[in-house]
Amino acid sequence: MKRKEMHYCQQVDGNVHKIFLYDDISKYGEWNWETWDYDESETSAAHFQKLLEAVPDGEEIELHINSYGGSVSEGTAIYNLLQESKAHKVGIVDGVCHSIAFTILQGCDERIMGYGTSAIIHNMWASVTGNAKQLREEADKLDVCMESCVQLMMRRATIDEAELRAMMDAETVLTPQKALECGLIDKIGVEQKEEPRTEQLLAENEQLIKQLNNRTFLDAEVKKFMRAVAPAQKQKSGFDAFFQKGEKNEHR
Structure with missing residues (x-):
């Protein structure tokens, strides 16, 4: 069995914690023959x-999500964990966000689908074996789970419940634009940080040149630097004397 992976790291620049959900949602990892579990x-x-x-x-x-879905119970629990967290949650679809993975996205404060991504909403299904009575009982359980899922999606959807149910019956593939129209996401695409404009860089460069050409400014900065790095004795006997001499000459 392929191991299900969710990687976690903290972004160096700022207080942004990134979680990458790039596999199926599952309660179980690989079977371990040593522990027999x-x-x-x-x-x-x-x-x-x-x-x-x-x-x-x-x-x-x-x-960040790129997942075809998986366990409904695990995904629903992750949704509720996100809802309970006091952090600001931004969900970003990087590839596919199908089935219960799309439910997890709904737990974020801000829901974003990247360009070219897709989502799928559908009715739940299960693989079961048993007699007629057991199969009917399982179908009843699925109906209860489906009702909970619909109500969860309707918390933020802008379409009516009948339309949402019809889309789930049809196992609908959602483009970012369609998901946005249905109120199931808040934005399409991730905004890029603006690079400094050329005019701003030129102005800053010109200001730096003026400062470098200012002898008084340079002397003050060099004096500050030498006092910080030079040994105390040399600083007083050597560099201070030099700058004091320079200051006297400037007053002439």
């Missing part, structure tokens, strides 16, 4: 809860 999955709700504990209140989480 499953390893911990890095896309489980339990693992996600550990990641959130490391994020201080008031800071920002960037949740």
Whole structure:
């Protein structure tokens, strides 16, 4: 069984904590023949809860998603963990965001789909075996889960419930534009930081040249530097004497 991975790291520049959900959501990791049990999955709700504990209140989480979905129970738990977190959550779809992964996105304060990405909403399904009674019981359970999922999506959707249910019945693929129209995301594309304008750089460069051409400014800066790095004795006997002499000459 392929291991499910969710990587976590803190961005060096600023207080942004990035979580990358780049696999199916699952409670179980690989089967470990030594322990005769499953390893911990890095896309489980339990693992996600550990990641959130490391994020201080008031800071920002960037949740990057590229997942085809997975376990409904694990995904729903991750959604609620995001809702409970006091950090500011920004969900960003980097590739696909299908099924329960799209539900997780709804737990973020800001929901963004990148250009060329897709989402899928559909009715839940399960693989079961058993007699007729057991199959009917499983179908009833699915109906309850579906009702909860619909109500969760309707918390922020701008379409009516009947339209949402029809889209889920049809297993609808959503483009970023369609998701935006339905109120299921807030924005398309991630804004890039603006580079300094040429005029601004030229003005700063001109100001620097003026400062370098200013002898008084240079002497003051050099004097400050030499006092900071020179030994105390040499500083007083040598460099101070030099600058004092220079200052007297300037007053003539």
